[in-house]
Each structure stands twice: as C-alpha cells, then as structure tokens.
Amino acid sequence: QVQLVQSGAEVKKPGASMKVSCKASGFTFTGYYLHWVRQAPGQGLEWMGWINPNSGDTNYAQNFQGRITMTRDKSSTTVFMDLRGLKSDDTAVYYCAKERGAGVPMAFEIWGQGTMVTVSS
Amino acid sequence: DIQMTQSPSSLSASVGDRVTITCRASQSIGTYLNWYQQKPGKAPKLLIYAASSLHSGVASRFSGSGSGADFTLTIYSVQPDDFATYYCQQSYSTFSTFGQGTKVEI
Numbered sequence: 001q002v003q004l005v006q007s008g009a010e011v012k013k014p015g016a017s018m019k020v021s022c023k024a025s026g027f028t029f030t031g032y033y034l035h036w037v038r039q040a041p042g043q044g045l046e047w048m049g050w051i052n053p054n055s056g057d058t059n060y061a062q063n064f065q066g067r068i069t070m071t072r073d074k075s076s077t078t079v080f081m082d083l084r085g086l087k088s089d090d091t092a093v094y095y096c097a098k099e100r101g102a103g104v105p106m107a108f109e110i111w112g113q114g115t116m117v118t119v120s121s
Numbered sequence: 122d123i124q125m126t127q128s129p130s131s132l133s134a135s136v137g138d139r140v141t142i143t144c145r146a147s148q149s150i151g152t153y154l155n156w157y158q159q160k161p162g163k164a165p166k167l168l169i170y171a172a173s174s175l176h177s178g179v180a181s182r183f184s185g186s187g188s189g190a191d192f193t194l195t196i197y198s199v200q201p202d203d204f205a206t207y208y209c210q211q212s213y214s215t216f217s218t219f220g221q222g223t224k225v226e227i
C-alpha cells in the first residue's frame with residue numbers, strides 16, 4: 001500500500017545537524033512532490049518545504065533557508081531532510097508527507113509516522 | 122508569508138452537535154485551502170482539499186466551504202471519533218502555512 005516510513009528518533013546537541021529519512025513505497029516515487037512538516041511539543045504544524053523527487057528541485061520555507069537541505073535517492077525511493085545548526089526550539093516531531101496530486105497543490109494525503117528529534121545539551 | 126487564523130482555538134461539543142470552525146487568510150487565496158484532523162500522537166489526516174472537496178474515505182458529515190479569505194469546516198452531527206484538533210492550511214503561496222489549530226473537546 002501507499003506509505004511513507006521514516007527513520008527513528010534522534011537526540012542531538014545544540015549546534016549539531018540532523019538528517020531524517022523518509023522511504024516511499026506503493027506509488028510512483030517521481031510522480032509526486034514530497035514535503036516536510038514539523039510539530040513542536042504541544043504546538044501546531046509548521047511547513048518546512050518540498051522536494052520534487054523527479055528533478056531534485058526544492059523549495060524551502062523562509063524560516064529554514066540557509067540551514068535546511070532536502071535530497072532524494074531515486075534508487076531507494078527515499079527522501080532526506082538535513083537541518084543544521086540545531087537549537088532547542090528545533091525539538092519537534094518531523095513528518096514527511098505526499099501530495100495528493102491531480103492538480104491539487106500541497107494537499108497532503110499520505111503522511112509518515114513522524115520522527116521525534118530532541119535537541120538538548 | 123500568508124497568515125492563517127482559526128477560530129475558536131478550542132470548543133466543547135456533545136455527540137450529535139453541529140460544529141463549525143472558521144479559518145481566515147491574511148489575503149485572498151482563492152480556494153487553495155485544505156483541512157486536516159489530528160489526534161494525539163498521530164500524523165494529521167487530510168479531510169477536505171480545495172476548500173470544499175471531500176478527500177477519499179472521509180465521512181460525509183465533514184463539509185468545507187468558502188473562498189477568498191474566509192473558510193469554514195463544518196462537522197454535521199459530531200461523533201466520538203471526531204474529537205481531535207483541526208488545522209487549515211493554505212496552498213496558494215509557494216510557501217504553505219497552517220492555522221494554529223482548533224481543538225474539539227467533549
């Protein structure tokens with residue numbers, strides 16, 4: 001079935017980098033944009049950006065520009081999200097999400113299970 | 122960035138009530154508006170896309186309306202499984218943004 005499976009929880013020190021993976025299956029990997037959304041504990045959803053798995057093109061939210069990189073590996077149908085210069089307020093659950101497609105931009109119909117990243121000294 | 126403001130932030134309802142949540146954009150976004158439901162510890166689920174289209178598999182008691190800057194999510198006859206937090210999201214801009222959420226409680 002259509003699913004996104006993310007890597008496991010991480011604990012990082014302030015100033016470190018994190019890299020979360022999201023393996024896609026059950027659909028044409030290169031046919032849909034994949035997005036990253038995060039949620040700090042007890043807070044709302046924050047869109048981080050997207051990657052076009054076909055071309056590798058990316059678009060990042062202004063809040064993250066300069067310290068985020070999204071990449072993909074077509075051979076393993078996996079996308080990756082790198083976030084550098086971690087701060088305590090980067091502590092959050094990070095989700096990858098697949099667009100619905102069919103001309104409806106950024107409607108996220110499939111989500112990964114989430115990856116908890118804790119930034120603490 | 123386009124700001125999305127939901128109201129109320131929380132509400133109490135009883136099973137069978139009609140529940141209405143509003144979402145206002147800081148500028149006109151046409152019908153580029155989606156609604157999600159999220160339960161504690163779970164990923165969000167898409168309910169409504171393009172302001173009023175019901176996503177596949179979503180119960181027909183959920184309904185979305187609106188265009189421009191003002192939108193509404195209505196739950197007709199709320200059920201026990203509907204107690205959750207609801208988010209609107211604009212997809213008009215190249216930078217998407219979510220509302221702050223509305224928690225629907227018993």
